Amino acid sequence: MASAAAKPQSRSRTGAKGQETAARVRKAALKRFAVNGYAAVSMREIAADVGVQPGALYNHFPTKQDILKDLLLAHMSELxxxxDAAAFPVDMDPLERFVRFHIRYHLERADEVFISYMELRNLEPDNFETVETERRRYEGILTEILEKGSQQDRYSLREPRVTTRAIIAMLTAIPSWYREGGRLSRQDIEEIYLDLARKAVAPEK
Known part of the structure; x- marks a missing residue:
């Protein structure tokens, strides 16, 4: 009886260890892809960073492509x-809310941002479409904000989806050049980019 009772515990420990290893694989791959680029990284290098034999990686990710897809989908899911969980004043302008959220979130995740945009080209077609579906969900949040604002004459738009992509591209580029300790603080950056976003959709006078 004792032996039978021990088996679930053993499986539980094995499952927890597997999850821990998979998390380490993701972390190592993220860093490798961000520094060297997806195409230049091998599964053997990722395994060495994790401290396991290359064959052990295949228990978690059958291919390097699966790791990339997992990282990009995780980024979008967490974003x-x-x-959904972000807390801002209820009376804050929706565009301001989006701009401040996007900047704050992405400045904390420079590596994730880098591979999420630069490595899309390395996704196989089916994987690309899966990730793009999630990206369009996020873009849809801003598009809806802009469309509602346009209907209320607060914003002036020609093409809401194009404007959405232009604003998101502008905001997403910040982690690629911003460095702590420079002349401008994060708050300065928020205010500057919020002003730019507002001007991009300001009603014509």
């Missing part, structure tokens, strides 16, 4: 969840 959407963070937006």
């Amino acid at each position: 959407l969840a963070a937006w």
Whole structure:
């Protein structure tokens, strides 16, 4: 009886260890892809960083492509969840809310941002479409904000989706050049980019 009772515990420990290893694989791959680029990284290098034999990686990710897809989908899932949980004053302008959220979230995740945009080209077609579906969900949040604002004459738009992509591209570029300790603080950056976003959709006078 004791032996039978021990088996679930053993499986539980094995499952927890597997999850821990998979998390380490993701972390190592993220850093490698951000520094060297997806195409230049091998599964053997990722395994060495994790401290396991290359064959052990295949228990978690059959291919390097699977790791990339997992990282990009995780980034989008966490981004959407963070937006849903974000706390801002209820009377804050929706565009301001989006701009401040996007900047704050992405400045904390420079590596994730880098590979999420630069490595899309390395996704196989089916994987690309899966990730793009999640990206369009996020873009849809801003598009809806802009469309509602346009209907209320607060914003002036020609093409809401094009404007959405232009604003998001502008905001997403910040982690690629911003460095702590420079002349401008994060708050300065928020205010500057919020002003730019507002001007991009300001009603014509």
